Amino acid sequence: MSVLVFGHKSPDTDTVVSAIAVADLKSKLGVAAKPVALGKLNPETEFVLGKFGLTAPEVVESVAGQKVIVVDTTDLTQLPDDIAKAEVLGVVDHHKLGSLTTPAPLEMWVWPVGCTGTIVKAMYDFFKVEVPANIAGALLCAILSDTVIFKSPTCTDADKKACEELAAICGATDLQALGMEMFKVKSAVDGVPARELVFRDYKDFDMSGKKVGIGQLEVVDLAILDAHRAGLAEEIIKIKAEKGNHSVFLLLTDIIKEGSLMLIATDDATVVEKAFGTKADKELWLAGVLSRKKDVVPPFEKAFA
Amino acid sequence: MSVLVFGHKSPDTDTVVSAIAVADLKSKLGVAAKPVALGKLNPETEFVLGKFGLTAPEVVESVAGQKVIVVDTTDLTQLPDDIAKAEVLGVVDHHKLGSLTTPAPLEMWVWPVGCTGTIVKAMYDFFKVEVPANIAGALLCAILSDTVIFKSPTCTDADKKACEELAAICGATDLQALGMEMFKVKSAVDGVPARELVFRDYKDFDMSGKKVGIGQLEVVDLAILDAHRAGLAEEIIKIKAEKGNHSVFLLLTDIIKEGSLMLIATDDATVVEKAFGTKADKELWLAGVLSRKKDVVPPFEKAFA
Numbered sequence: 001m002s003v004l005v006f007g008h009k010s011p012d013t014d015t016v017v018s019a020i021a022v023a024d025l026k027s028k029l030g031v032a033a034k035p036v037a038l039g040k041l042n043p044e045t046e047f048v049l050g051k052f053g054l055t056a057p058e059v060v061e062s063v064a065g066q067k068v069i070v071v072d073t074t075d076l077t078q079l080p081d082d083i084a085k086a087e088v089l090g091v092v093d094h095h096k097l098g099s100l101t102t103p104a105p106l107e108m109w110v111w112p113v114g115c116t117g118t119i120v121k122a123m124y125d126f127f128k129v130e131v132p133a134n135i136a137g138a139l140l141c142a143i144l145s146d147t148v149i150f151k152s153p154t155c156t157d158a159d160k161k162a163c164e165e166l167a168a169i170c171g172a173t174d175l176q177a178l179g180m181e182m183f184k185v186k187s188a189v190d191g192v193p194a195r196e197l198v199f200r201d202y203k204d205f206d207m208s209g210k211k212v213g214i215g216q217l218e219v220v221d222l223a224i225l226d227a228h229r230a231g232l233a234e235e236i237i238k239i240k241a242e243k244g245n246h247s248v249f250l251l252l253t254d255i256i257k258e259g260s261l262m263l264i265a266t267d268d269a270t271v272v273e274k275a276f277g278t279k280a281d282k283e284l285w286l287a288g289v290l291s292r293k294k295d296v297v298p299p300f301e302k303a304f305a
Numbered sequence: 306m307s308v309l310v311f312g313h314k315s316p317d318t319d320t321v322v323s324a325i326a327v328a329d330l331k332s333k334l335g336v337a338a339k340p341v342a343l344g345k346l347n348p349e350t351e352f353v354l355g356k357f358g359l360t361a362p363e364v365v366e367s368v369a370g371q372k373v374i375v376v377d378t379t380d381l382t383q384l385p386d387d388i389a390k391a392e393v394l395g396v397v398d399h400h401k402l403g404s405l406t407t408p409a410p411l412e413m414w415v416w417p418v419g420c421t422g423t424i425v426k427a428m429y430d431f432f433k434v435e436v437p438a439n440i441a442g443a444l445l446c447a448i449l450s451d452t453v454i455f456k457s458p459t460c461t462d463a464d465k466k467a468c469e470e471l472a473a474i475c476g477a478t479d480l481q482a483l484g485m486e487m488f489k490v491k492s493a494v495d496g497v498p499a500r501e502l503v504f505r506d507y508k509d510f511d512m513s514g515k516k517v518g519i520g521q522l523e524v525v526d527l528a529i530l531d532a533h534r535a536g537l538a539e540e541i542i543k544i545k546a547e548k549g550n551h552s553v554f555l556l557l558t559d560i561i562k563e564g565s566l567m568l569i570a571t572d573d574a575t576v577v578e579k580a581f582g583t584k585a586d587k588e589l590w591l592a593g594v595l596s597r598k599k600d601v602v603p604p605f606e607k608a609f610a
Contacts, residue, residue: 074402088402091402091415094410095410096406096407096408096409096410096411097379097393097396097405097406097407097411097413098406099406100402101401101402101403101404102401102402103401103606104401104417105399105400105401105415105416105417105418105598106401106402106415106417107415107416107417108402108413108414108415108416109413109414110396110410110411110412110413110415111410111412111413112409112410112411112412113410126431293410301408
């Protein structure tokens, strides 16, 4: 039986492409492995797989009784509900160390870089296996997406170096253009229900006992969202009530202007002022803010502490 | 301020030597780092450091406010009580993934091999830094100790390959003789109180809600322990009562005969029969059993389930 390789729920490009690449690498190292996904792919990921001729992984919900490798998270809330009944052979990740534990020794590749794809590229090099051109192209896109074309504060020299080497393998010459092509697909929101847009990249956090949801929509131009803003603002109020959250924030990130408009639904608007130094109860423009992980979660964690 | 590098409480040779080596490697990579230990060194470790002219690390209890790298465990019960107040920059380990979590991304090198020292050797190679001869000798001893001179079922080809390469660096020619020299030091038990012998390498496990302690004493010849056996058997009964454990087992491992005499103190001797297929309530010879991690913990976990 093949080892299943998968990333987090609400899969993004890094999670899906890194799973495909790790399954390829492991298979070439003699361990039969198969990429799967924990949910429907988003339009950006579908575009990337299509562009490089890669097959979309099968979607699974249960992994009980399977041998698995987890990529792009170690957080139980982002993994299948029955993950404890699987045998975790390995982890490849670039996030904080989460709540996953194992009963047996395992293999972990975890680096503080901008994208799991950067680590997977290094693993191919470490094991002296050539990266296939189509997987190189997809890994390149994953890194460009996660680092907002190198603009995110999470981007490291290792991410840039991996991109250079992957570009040489897949023959990409203009990374800026490739990144923008992808972000234009990501920016296509017309006809998509507001709820789906909020949950496209959404995570709940426990901040000093309060449940705080933060979603993010990245677009090439905030004006694309003008017709959606009122609907999105209503939707996060509904979602906050349904989930019993203290707050739900939605970042509308303009990757060209390099900033985020944050839509706010909260029981206590003073947390926004504590976190960002400006009073606001409905929305707030945050210049320079591109990364939820580095720019938004830490100030909110302090504000809630 | 230097990054502190340390392993688990009740430090053994692998934990101490890997901390010394990782601190050396990190310093050469431009990150000032200092090895420390979470307790008094055992005689084997003192012998290894002395043999290769390495300084014993300072013993610390608190790490609050420090940047740290953890080696040889990810289990909170084996780390300083205030580890949550430290900033964990990295982990190097060869055990199961434990309960440590972090608020920020980190660097992890975790492989399912017989010894953390094997991974540290691979890290030197990965970062293209030469292993100093004295550290190579000590890492070689750590691997020989953890793998019981390659006899333990936890030993992998990666451990053997690392030993070959480390032996070439430090000029060791007879690994069997080096290993035996070390195990003879480890076997010196005369004049040591029974309590100290039980706790020299002791771990408590939670098995289906029951607290189960398993200690291990490795000797080159079980006869060395003849005069101590009765005292050790009394001691584990006392320790079981004091700690409120369901069971305390002590493995007296004969590395030449390749087996362990298990001393038993338990509320329910049927767990021994369930785990090993033989009735016993005071002691039991387990032929072929060398590894607590691979040979003893898994059958007891099943027996308690």
